[in-house]
Amino acid sequence: MFYDKVWDIHERFYCAAERYHNIDAHVHDCVELIYVIKGRMRFTSNGKSYEIGGNQVMAISSYIPHSVDSTITDGTFESIIVMIPRRYILEYSEILDGNSFEKPFFDDPDGSILRVFRLLRDIGGNDRPRSIDAPFAFLDAFPGRRESAVNHTVLLLLSLVLSKCGLKPKPRSTIHVVGAIEYITSNFRDELTVAGIAKALLVNQQRLSSEFREGMGMSVGEYISRLRISEAARILLNDEDATVEVAAMQSGFGSTRSFLRDFRREKGCTPTEFRNRNKASDRDKNDIRSREAQYK
Numbered sequence: 001m002f003y004d005k006v007w008d009i010h011e012r013f014y015c016a017a018e019r020y021h022n023i024d025a026h027v028h029d030c031v032e033l034i035y036v037i038k039g040r041m042r043f044t045s046n047g048k049s050y051e052i053g054g055n056q057v058m059a060i061s062s063y064i065p066h067s068v069d070s071t072i073t074d075g076t077f078e079s080i081i082v083m084i085p086r087r088y089i090l091e092y093s094e095i096l097d098g099n100s101f102e103k104p105f106f107d108d109p110d111g112s113i114l115r116v117f118r119l120l121r122d123i124g125g126n127d128r129p130r131s132i133d134a135p136f137a138f139l140d141a142f143p144g145r146r147e148s149a150v151n152h153t154v155l156l157l158l159s160l161v162l163s164k165c166g167l168k169p170k171p172r173s174t175i176h177v178v179g180a181i182e183y184i185t186s187n188f189r190d191e192l193t194v195a196g197i198a199k200a201l202l203v204n205q206q207r208l209s210s211e212f213r214e215g216m217g218m219s220v221g222e223y224i225s226r227l228r229i230s231e232a233a234r235i236l237l238n239d240e241d242a243t244v245e246v247a248a249m250q251s252g253f254g255s256t257r258s259f260l261r262d263f264r265r266e267k268g269c270t271p272t273e274f275r276n277r278n279k280a281s282d283r284d285k286n287d288i289r290s291r292e293a294q295y296k
Contacts, residue, residue, distance in 0.1 A: 013150060014083040015120050016127040018070075021079060024226065025067045025216045027178055031084040031096065033161060034058040034068070035108070035117045039077030043068045045104060046174075047214040052105045057113055059165050061100040062086070063178050065215045080117045088154045095167060100174075102166035113164075116157045124150035176203050177215040184220075188227050189252040194220045225262045228252045232263065236275045244271045 021034070021041065034041070040053045045066040052058055060066050070077045086093055108114055122128055122135040124146060131137065139146040179201045184192065197220065198205040212220050232251035235242050242250075248259035263271050 013085060013088060013124065013154070014081070015125040016081060017121070017125075018079045018081050019077055021068050021070045021077075021081065023068050025065055025218065025223070027063055027065050027181055028083075029062045029086060031062060031089065031158065032058075032060040033082040033084070033117075033157070035080045035082075035114055037078040037080070037114070039070065039073035039075065039079075041068060041070045041077070041079070042072050043104075044217055047217060050104060055108045055111065055114070056105055057108055057161065057164075058105045059101045059161050060104070061096050061170070063174060064100050064170070065174070065177055065181070067217070080114075080121055082117065082120060082154075082157070084154055084158065088151055089158060091155065092158060092162075099167040100170045101161075102168040103164070106161075106164040113157075113160060116153065116160065120150065120153045120157060123153055174215065176201060176208055176211050179203075180208060180212055180220065181216075181223075184224055184227065188224055188231070189250070191254065192224055192252075224252075226266060228259075229263055229266045232259065232271065233267070233274065236271055237278055247271060 025044070034043075035057050036052050036054055038054050040051055041058070042049060042051050043058055043060075043066060044050075045060065045064055050058075051072070058068075070079070089096065123139070128134065129137075130140075136146070136149070139149065180197055183197055183200055194209055195205050198208045201208065209220060212218075212223070216223060218226075228251045232247040232253070235247045235250055236244075239246075244260070245256050248256045251259075253259035253262070260270065263274070267274050269277070
């Protein structure tokens with residue numbers, strides 16, 4: 001799926017176990033750390049693809065375009081994902097703003113880094129157990145102390161990651177790519193051209209096109225189309241009265257014909273088929289929940 005907000009600003013700390021992680025090219029202003037426990041995952045950053053497996057850690061600095069895909073796994077995929085907003089790492093913000101991790105991933109053969117990930121999840125994970133006998137349950141009575149404990153553990157984890165990955169200057173092309181993403185995300189409902197985006201960013205059109213493809217693994221036009229299709233899909237699923245023509249218009253497509261062509265190419269079906277399939281999927285999920293409730 002494509003991020004609903006590709007310019008993804010994480011204001012809150014996030015830590016949770018994930019059994020599925022598949023997100024197209026995007027950027028955000030937080031540091032992202034993923035510990036793969038089981039299975040394999042592919043991630044692409046600055047035009048390079050990597051595959052990591054069990055007991056390996058992926059590290060992505062802020063404002064670095066990247067995508068992740070766990071669907072390459074044959075069998076079980078388990079991971080812990082940590083998203084660290086800037087306010088948790090003010091001590092490191094200056095060096096991280098101008099640099100990225102030199103090594104995008106590293107091994108954890110003895111599981112020592114995994115223990116820190118799990119500790120962080122137990123202390124402040126979004127999916128941590130909430131029972132009175134859960135680890136660190138006593139911190140529920142002291143929200144300020146829980147956040148302080150999370151902050152200290154985040155700094156410990158980040159210092160360990162930095163010691164493993166090192167730092168290197170971010171390429172200047174990142175500035176143009178991130179600027180283009182921000183501009184597109186704010187204006188994708190309007191008519192957009194590479195020339196117009198390049199003019200707004202005060203950068204050469206050919207240079208922007210080249211740097212964008214290298215950083216995102218797709219052209220500027222493909223990126224705009226994917227973002228518009230993601231918005232159209234959201235409209236189709238959330239507004240039962242919205243016609244195909246309305247979804248096309250509100251998501252920035254100049255014609256219904258181009259919308260239908262691009263939608264089928266991206267989703268493998270027509271907009272109507274997409275809506276009907278997802279409605280059927282929702283009904284199946286509700287039926288399963290109802291049957292489960294009968295046995296509780």
